[in-house]
Amino acid sequence: MNTPNKLTLLRLILVPFYVFFLLMPSIPHHYLTALIIFAAAAYTDHLDGKIARKKNLITDFGKFADPLADKVMILSALACFIQLGLTNAVVLIIVVTREFAVTSVRLSAVSKGKVVAANSWGKIKTISQIVAVLVVMMLQYVLELNTLGVITFENADKLSSAFGVIGDVFLWISVLFTLISGVIYIVQNFEFIREA
DSSP states (O other): OOHHHHHHHHHHHHHHHHHHHHTOTTSTTHHHHHHHHHHHHHHHHHHHHHHHHHTTOOOHHHHHHHHHHHHHHHHHHHHHHHHTTSSOHHHHHHHHHHHHHHHHHHHHHHHTTOOOOOOHHHHHHHHHHHHHHHHHHHHHHHHHHHHHTSSOOTTHHHHHHHHHHHHHHHHHHHHHHHHHHHHHHHHHTHHHHHTO
């Protein structure tokens, strides 16, 4: 197994760790710990692609496993956000629907002997999702510092509401890119749907 594919597997391995910390409010600085692990996982996404292109190590396994690891990473974070009351289930439903639609096109292409890699819009979508997840966790960590007594905010409730709005804005921007990238992907590869 080449280095890019190992990094992709590492991204998958890191998912349960940031999920654990994200969902464990009894652990001090749990948002920060989850954020660091998630950021490390997200960085492997950048690194594996860079190495694969530079050293010409692009494989069919990587074309499938890399987007799959991205999906698991993002969907896990969004599911945790729903459980924590940080986002609306509609965000997750839209993202999951888009991913199923794109995966269906990919599977249809494979059945015809072709492997369809992610396009640049897919990368923009992934980056916007990663940024949104990081922003939400960072904002929640600031609020956690208040709870821990590290920083004291006089209007913690107002700040919490404002941070909720900011997090929602970032998440809905990522949803917009998710929809745009899904539509473009389906249009570009419509031949595989038509022939199905």
